Amino acid sequence: MPRVKFDTYYKYDELTAILHRLAEDYPDLVNVSSYGKSHEGRDLWVATVTNFKTGPAEEKPAMLVDGNIHAPEVIASMVALRHLCDLVEGYGTDDDITRCLDTRAFYIIPRVNVDGAELALSDEPRFVRSSTRPYPFDEEPLDGLLAEDINGDGHIFTMRVPDTNGRWKKDPDDPRLMIERGPTEEGGDYFMLLPEGRIRNYDGVTVTPRHAKEGLDLNRNWPSYWKREHEQQGAGPFPLSEPETHAQASFISSHPNIITWIAGHSFTGVLLRAGYNEPDDKMPMTDEAHYKMVGEKGTELSGYPAISVYHDFRYGRETIAGTVGWGWDHLGIFLWSPEYWAPYRNAGVEPEHYGRWLARHDADDQRKMLAYSDKELDGIGFAPWKEFDHPELGPVEIGGWNLFRFLYNPPESQIEKETAPFSKWFTWQLLMSPRLALRSSKVEALAHDTHLIQVVVENTGYLPSYGSGKALELKAVRDLVAEITLPEGASLIQGELRSEHGQLEGRAGKPSITLGAFLSDKTDNRVKLEWIVKGASGHQVEITARHDKAGHVRTSLRCD
Ligand SMILES: [Zn+2]
Known part of the structure; x- marks a missing residue:
């Protein structure tokens, strides 16, 4: 393809x-x-x-x-x-x-x-946090402002609405950007910023933004x-x-x-x-x-x-x-x-704390982000303000940051x-995961119809068989299980058909020095499995060693 x-x-x-x-x-x-x-x-x-x-x-x-x-x-x-x-x-x-x-x-x-x-x-996008099942109430939101694409450009941007007592004003350096009005400031041209959308049952005065019903x-x-x-x-x-x-x-x-x-x-x-x-x-x-x-x-x-x-x-x-x-x-x-x-990092802004930056940041950070959008993203990050005759609010402008294609996702x-x-x-x-592998196997005849079977299984992965120490602590991982399947008529003299054998360590979590006085590697990454089988002469026995996280190994051995 x-x-x-x-x-x-x-x-x-x-x-x-x-x-x-x-x-x-x-x-x-x-x-x-x-x-x-x-x-x-x-x-x-x-x-x-x-x-x-x-x-x-x-x-x-x-x-x-x-x-x-x-x-x-x-x-x-x-x-x-x-x-x-x-x-x-x-x-x-x-x-x-x-x-x-x-x-x-x-x-x-x-x-x-x-x-x-x-x-x-x-094509007519709406942005909800997660899935589309209505919650907590299966009904339309109460009267008020609901975000939607009202000028039919396939995007939901911001409405800039003139308001004598608004919280925002145009940035004198770049009038596209909206910056906060100073705490003691009066007498300028101020605006209210609202999500693009219609206001259901507008009373001519109050605007209540509503969450989507999803x-x-x-x-x-x-x-x-x-x-x-x-x-x-x-x-x-x-x-x-x-x-x-x-x-x-x-x-x-x-x-x-x-x-x-x-x-x-x-x-x-x-x-x-x-x-x-x-x-x-x-x-x-x-x-x-x-x-x-x-x-x-x-x-x-x-x-x-x-x-x-x-x-x-x-x-x-x-x-x-x-x-x-x-x-x-x-x-x-x-x-x-x-x-x-990382839209802001790409723009040269590195917040000290990501969550807090989103709630509050300087106008200068916004200027950098706008410059990044203009220079490197063909301006897609910020839609120029376009005049629109809003059915409830009268003349407004629609534009601003492109949340979907600049903040949440790259263009x-x-x-x-x-x-x-x-x-x-x-x-x-x-590749660091634990992984079971067969290290060796042998069959030894103890008598004409009795055989010793020995299989050595090891963890060849870096991590221990249980993966995380947390999984072990939570008892969320089972021990290694060994199983033997015998031909008809054969029986075990020693060992069990199915048995548990603990965990196998890996190479992780071990000291990384070679100078320690007490340094010694261990064979805690391998286990020896043994059975004595009677009556399987000339037949195969099947061995499986399985671990939920480290995988399964199988081998078939002939008792000669
Ligand atoms: Zn998320």
Whole structure:
């Protein structure tokens, strides 16, 4: 197939067609299936990517890459899709990708919230936080101002309305920009800024902006730290009440091989990591070290700082019931939520605190961003003010910052560049996963019909078999299971048909010095499995060693 183009944002049908075409063109590497249905009945797609010739994905360590749980954050969808494309194109030519897909698997969910994104990408766009199910009330919003594209240009911008007591005035340096009126200032030309839209039942005086009736936030609908609506907006009536979150949580629960989960958002240009609801000193030290190491690599590849949500990204002191929290807090899956796209950094503005910057920043930062849009993005970041005769407010102007194509997402011309760095980071992370492998095996005849069978299995991955220390602490990961299948008539003299064998360490979390007086490596990354079998002479016995996270190994041994 021709290379997928990263110069546009795909609507649902186009995205669906691309995914299925990739599965048809790369049948040995890609399988696309539906893991549920959205509120509006759209299939929720997951692409499973691995070399199927070396075994099914469920028997390999895996990473989940998703994006776009929030409706307008469509760039996150493009990063996930780009990763899928980079994997299939890199298989056989790129050594890391080839090795990764031969031994491990990716689950890629390019669009978590298909209904909300479709609304944002429609020809008459509307922007809601998440999905399109009415919540908390299934009724039209009360009278007031509702955002919509009223001049038919396919965008929702801002209305600049003359108001003698307005909060805003034109920037004397660049009258496109609106700056705050001084605290003691009077006598100028002032304006009120409102979202583009009509005012239902306008009384000629008061304007009350109303939220859309689709008030859910799917990223507040997860079980860990879930709170009711008055404490956490958009939380839904109960955890996993929504079809999209329920389907994804079910998918994750039934895929215990997932070690890392990348939940993609926009914007800011940061790699957010756990803890989300707890400080670093509450997390196992080896996990903290792992997050920091992975974060440094992410920064090296993408230029994005890697930061903890708890320490560096919360707006206040709240805890959140995000995907991010649930995966880490309940399952011990390494969790990252990158906020792709850094419009202000690109413009030369680097906020000290991202959340606080959004609430309040200097006019000079806006001037820099406008200059960036003008010079490097053909002005797409800021729509020139256009006069419009508003049915309720009279003459107004419509224009201003392009929230969808400048703040939340890069304009189309930048998608290719913006999506490029991440596939390498994801692949590098998954290559660190634990992985079971057969180290050796032997069959020894003890008597003419009695054989000793010995199989040594090892973890060849960098991480321990349990992935994170958190997963171990939560008892969210099962021990290694060994099974032996005997031919008919044979029986075990020693050993069990199925038995558990603890965890296998990796190379992570070990001292990195060679001078220590007490330094000694250990063989804690391997396990010796033994059975004595009677009555299998001339037959095969089948051995399976499986670990939920580290994968499965099988061998067939002949008792001669
Ligand atoms: Zn988001």
